Amino acid sequence: MGRSALFDKLPGILAAEPLAQHLAFGIGGEAQWYWECADVDKMEDIVRKCSGEGVPLTVLGAGSNTLVGDAGISGFVVKMVDKRTSVDREHGTITAHAGAMMPRLALDAAKSGCSGLEFGIGIPGTVGGSVLGNAGAFGKEIRDVLLSCDVLLPTGERRTLAAADCGFAYRTSIFKHAYSGATVLRAVFGVTQGEPQRIKAHIDSLSAERKSSQPYGKKSLGSTFKNPGGQKAGMLLEQAHCKGMRFGGAHVSEKHANFIINDAHGSAADVVKLVTQMHEAVFNEMGIDLEPEIVMLGTFRTKEDAS
Ligand SMILES: Cc1cc2nc3c(=O)[nH]c(=O)nc-3n(C[C@H](O)[C@H](O)[C@H](O)COP(=O)(O)OP(=O)(O)OC[C@H]3O[C@@H](n4cnc5c(N)ncnc54)[C@H](O)[C@@H]3O)c2cc1C
Numbered sequence: 054m055g056r057s058a059l060f061d062k063l064p065g066i067l068a069a070e071p072l073a074q075h076l077a078f079g080i081g082g083e084a085q086w087y088w089e090c091a092d093v094d095k096m097e098d099i100v101r102k103c104s105g106e107g108v109p110l111t112v113l114g115a116g117s118n119t120l121v122g123d124a125g126i127s128g129f130v131v132k133m134v135d136k137r138t139s140v141d142r143e144h145g146t147i148t149a150h151a152g153a154m155m156p157r158l159a160l161d162a163a164k165s166g167c168s169g170l171e172f173g174i175g176i177p178g179t180v181g182g183s184v185l186g187n188a189g190a191f192g193k194e195i196r197d198v199l200l201s202c203d204v205l206l207p208t209g210e211r212r213t214l215a216a217a218d219c220g221f222a223y224r225t226s227i228f229k230h231a232y233s234g235a236t237v238l239r240a241v242f243g244v245t246q247g248e249p250q251r252i253k254a255h256i257d258s259l260s261a262e263r264k265s266s267q268p269y270g271k272k273s274l275g276s277t278f279k280n281p282g283g284q285k286a287g288m289l290l291e292q293a294h295c296k297g298m299r300f301g302g303a304h305v306s307e308k309h310a311n312f313i314i315n316d317a318h319g320s321a322a323d324v325v326k327l328v329t330q331m332h333e334a335v336f337n338e339m340g341i342d343l344e345p346e347i348v349m350l351g352t353f354r355t356k357e358d359a360s
Pocket of ligand 1: 274
């Protein structure tokens with residue numbers, strides 16, 4: 054694929070950029086071209102040009118739910134870092150751009166006396182990634198608080214979608230299906246007014262609850278598998294003796310059997326082997342076909358595998 058004129062004009066664009074250093078999990082090969090988007094309004098031009106020139110476009114947030122293959126991602130990879138947020142007290146809304154981090158949003162909302170986004174403290178990803186996956190924690194999901202979001206379709210056409218039109222269900226949305234390839238630019242959340250100290254105290258209690266039940270301060274992707282019909286995937290994996298399972302530099306957390314930890318030198322191949330083994334363990338023991346919650350992007354075959 055030749056270097057497009059689009060890329061020559063973009064300040065800050067990097068070729069053959071290792072993605073591991075830009076992703077929360079610390080695993081992933083190179084992006085053919087990599088760029089950080091600090092202003093979502095620049096995306097329209099990029100989406101149109103990528104579409105016009107047939108260059109694949111991949112949009113990433115914090116990478117807290119994404120396993121990128123060891124052979125990287127071909128085409129143009131954009132990491133969303135537009136973290137701007139604004140509060141509209143009169144209408145009871147907070148607008149957050151795609152790169153805003155959910156925990157920061159929860160804390161900033163609390164400081165402004167806005168309640169409703171406290172659950173974001175448990176989701177170490179961006180607003181864009183969280184809308185795509187209808188992220189949720191502590192009994193609340195994005196669909197409970199989102200009013201609308203601005204998106205770009207793969208053609209570059211802008212749309213504002215009401216939450217009711219986003220096809221939200223458990224850890225999924227229309228952006229994983231009919232609108233696959235759309236870029237989430239910003240989201241508008243409905244909030245209620247409250248006492249900042251009380252909201253912050255609620256956040257602190259949720260945070261403490263998380264730290265007691267999940268590995269904290271380690272490189273992971275959160276839940277590897279979705280909870281199947283009313284059951285806890287973590288419990289099933291524990292019963293199938295997955296805790297402590299290891300491949301190369303990745304292992305299943307001893308604290309929570311649905312979490313894979315990268316020990317700093319893990320590869321995507323290690324993680325894939327672990328995911329396969331965990332899935333098999335539960336299937337063989339209980340006949341339950343666990344569905345991955347993590348997203349896998351890019352090329353997983355290495356050059357050695359291919360030869
Ligand atoms: C310790 C830990 C705890 C976690 N706990 C939870 C939890 O309680 N609940 C929960 O739901 N998740 C949880 N997660 C998973 C993760 O934080 C969420 O899924 C989060 O919403 C992902 O956001 P991200 O920015 O990291 O997305 P990424 O991993 O960067 O991307 C995820 C997907 O979204 C796409 N994407 C990202 N940004 C955009 C955009 N702007 N437009 C279009 N597509 C986009 C990517 O292409 C990819 O397909 C946890 C993860 C960790 C590491």
